[in-house]
Amino acid sequence: MTNHNQDTKEKERSYSPFYEKAIPVAIFVIVAVIIGVLILTFGIALGLIQPG
Amino acid sequence: MDFVTTYLPFLSSVISFIFAFFVLKRYAQRRKNHLLLWGIGMIFYGIGGFCEGYYGFFGWNDLVFRLWYLFGAILVAAWLGQGTVFLLAKKPWPTITMVLLGLGSIYGLFRVFTAELDPSLVTTSIHTGSELSGHAIVTSGVRSLTPIFNIYGTITLVGGAAWSAWIFFRKRVLLHRTIGNILIAAGALAPAFGGAGSRFGIPGALYIGELIGAILMFIGFWRATTPMKADQPEAVIAAAD
Numbered sequence: 001m002t003n004h005n006q007d008t009k010e011k012e013r014s015y016s017p018f019y020e021k022a023i024p025v026a027i028f029v030i031v032a033v034i035i036g037v038l039i040l041t042f043g044i045a046l047g048l049i050q051p052g
Numbered sequence: 053m054d055f056v057t058t059y060l061p062f063l064s065s066v067i068s069f070i071f072a073f074f075v076l077k078r079y080a081q082r083r084k085n086h087l088l089l090w091g092i093g094m095i096f097y098g099i100g101g102f103c104e105g106y107y108g109f110f111g112w113n114d115l116v117f118r119l120w121y122l123f124g125a126i127l128v129a130a131w132l133g134q135g136t137v138f139l140l141a142k143k144p145w146p147t148i149t150m151v152l153l154g155l156g157s158i159y160g161l162f163r164v165f166t167a168e169l170d171p172s173l174v175t176t177s178i179h180t181g182s183e184l185s186g187h188a189i190v191t192s193g194v195r196s197l198t199p200i201f202n203i204y205g206t207i208t209l210v211g212g213a214a215w216s217a218w219i220f221f222r223k224r225v226l227l228h229r230t231i232g233n234i235l236i237a238a239g240a241l242a243p244a245f246g247g248a249g250s251r252f253g254i255p256g257a258l259y260i261g262e263l264i265g266a267i268l269m270f271i272g273f274w275r276a277t278t279p280m281k282a283d284q285p286e287a288v289i290a291a292a293d
Contacts, residue, residue, distance in 0.1 A: 013223070013224035013225070014224050015221075015224055015227055015230075019227060019230070019231075023217070023221050023230055023231075023234065024221065026217075026234045026238075027214055027217055027218055027221070027234065030210065030214045030234065030237045030238060030241065031214055033241055033245075034206060034207070034210050034211060034214070034241070037206060037241065037244045037245070037248065038203065038206070038207075040248050041199050041202070041203060041248075042199075044199075044251060045196070045199050
């Protein structure tokens with residue numbers, strides 16, 4: 001019962017509409033950039049990508 | 053001599069040292085390992101910026117180059133990331149990785165300070181020579197240390213901040229920490245972006261990336277440690293700290 005109430009409370013909580021939309025987008029972009037930077041780093045280190 | 057290669061890195065350096073002061077002040081109050089490591093990491097960041105500014109103003113100096121390469125190119129991201137490991141990872145991982153990072157840092161120190169340098173190699177087909185570059189290191193194997201440390205640092209620092217932001221977002225708590233962590237992640241990525249741009253010969257990319265990174269991480273840290281009006285109960289804040 002307590003857990004159910006806590007779950008309900010968590011579901012009811014929300015940020016303002018702007019943050020509700022902006023935060024997941026920002027996190028997605030950051031994760032995509034990390035992956036991109038890592039691919040680039042590995043690519044350069046392994047000689048698969050040639051700078052310049 | 054231009055603004056980007058002289059004043060800009062000095063500005064990054066000053067911001068980093070001020071940031072380090074606030075982080076270490078918080079460490080003095082709370083005695084949390086992650087704050088100590090972030091403080092040390094920001095001092096490394098500041099040393100890196102100072103060396104870049106020194107080179108822009110006064111030109112080549114062996115010691116300044118070695119300090120820049122060790123602290124600014126090899127260690128900074130990894131030590132900042134290690135702070136995040138202490139904050140987020142379960143025992144015994146923080147201790148194990150800290151030992152490895154400590155040993156790796158000593159090895160890096162030895163390699164950098166015994167490496168043979170050729171200042172003329174700072175200028176390459178894609179680099180004007182107005183910015184510091186690891187190309188000046190002649191001894192093989194030294195430069196290959198950099199991606200190892202930086203990949204570890206990027207994954208732990210940026211990944212950790214993004215993960216924290218996601219956790220807070222999913223629970224819809226502590227908005228200031230969600231925003232702060234996103235800014236920290238974005239700030240930590242900025243020098244990586246700059247470094248990549250520099251490798252592709254974009255003038256000033258590294259120094260601009262470092263300045264943006266220092267500013268964003270500073271704002272992110274301030275935001276994450278300063279609750280907003282509509283934030284959650286104190287018990288949750290304590291648990292997240």
